Amino acid sequence: MERKLRLVESPPIVEIKELTKTFDTVTALDDVSLEIGEGKIIGLLGSNGSGKTTMLKILAGLCMKYGGQVHIDGKSPGAFTKSKVAYLPDRSGLPEKMEVSEMIKIYRTFFDDFDEDKCRRLLNLFDIGLRRTTKGMSKGMTDKLQLALMMSRNARLYLLDEPLGGIDVEARDHVLDIILDNFNPQGTMIIVTHLIGEIERLFDEIIVLEKGRLRLQGSCDDIRAKYGNSLVDCIKEITRESRSEQYI
Numbered sequence: 001m002e003r004k005l006r007l008v009e010s011p012p013i014v015e016i017k018e019l020t021k022t023f024d025t026v027t028a029l030d031d032v033s034l035e036i037g038e039g040k041i042i043g044l045l046g047s048n049g050s051g052k053t054t055m056l057k058i059l060a061g062l063c064m065k066y067g068g069q070v071h072i073d074g075k076s077p078g079a080f081t082k083s084k085v086a087y088l089p090d091r092s093g094l095p096e097k098m099e100v101s102e103m104i105k106i107y108r109t110f111f112d113d114f115d116e117d118k119c120r121r122l123l124n125l126f127d128i129g130l131r132r133t134t135k136g137m138s139k140g141m142t143d144k145l146q147l148a149l150m151m152s153r154n155a156r157l158y159l160l161d162e163p164l165g166g167i168d169v170e171a172r173d174h175v176l177d178i179i180l181d182n183f184n185p186q187g188t189m190i191i192v193t194h195l196i197g198e199i200e201r202l203f204d205e206i207i208v209l210e211k212g213r214l215r216l217q218g219s220c221d222d223i224r225a226k227y228g229n230s231l232v233d234c235i236k237e238i239t240r241e242s243r244s245e246q247y248i
Helices: 052-059 100-110 116-125 139-151 169-181 196-202 220-227 231-245
Strands: 014-023 026-036 041-045 067-072 085-088 157-161 188-192 205-210 213-219
Touching: 014 052, 026 052, 026 067, 026 205, 041 052, 041 196, 041 231, 052 067, 052 157, 052 188, 085 139, 100 116, 100 139, 116 139, 139 157, 139 169, 169 196, 196 231, 205 220, 205 231, 213 220, 213 231, 220 231
Parallel strands: 026 213, 041 188, 041 205, 085 157, 157 188
Antiparallel strands: 014 026, 014 067, 205 213
């Protein structure tokens, strides 16, 4: 399934300038500057420890101490941007004993942009009943529940951290089709994943981080044309180049 890209460039929804984040003696992000436009699905890629999740948490307003500047719709992450950002963490934070119907009520109360009808439709596509609780659910089913709740918001920025990590291989294409079908074309989606080969058909652009630094940003078509390989091979080559530079 393919998605038509908008031809007119709009102002960036995300602007990052000289972003630096350290944890004790570890530098998670090192002088990162980039812009992300509206209406695109972006792959945020890199090896483990490259700073991907840290960047998502900063954009989600969950990590407030950092150097540099970060703007979402022209505002620094905080109360204003949380109303515009939908975040899917790599680990479930859903209560175990609460029924799905009660979770819907909570989302409806806390998020003005929550579309309950859309959520019920997505839950039906994922075969998740309203009376179920997460207790006893597989990780894959819990991931689908979190995805349904998050995708039911009419957000400006969607942040997904390893959305397919717990989902069975056989079901991944189905989940990706649902993401594409329900993507808000007025919004922007950033996906962190190590399953590049399976998800790359969603991406309009990719951003590659390595050891906290920005190594590459560009359209998938341009990057494939330059490297002449799949995105998986491109990432491997960039990672090798980065590691080689340590010894120069």
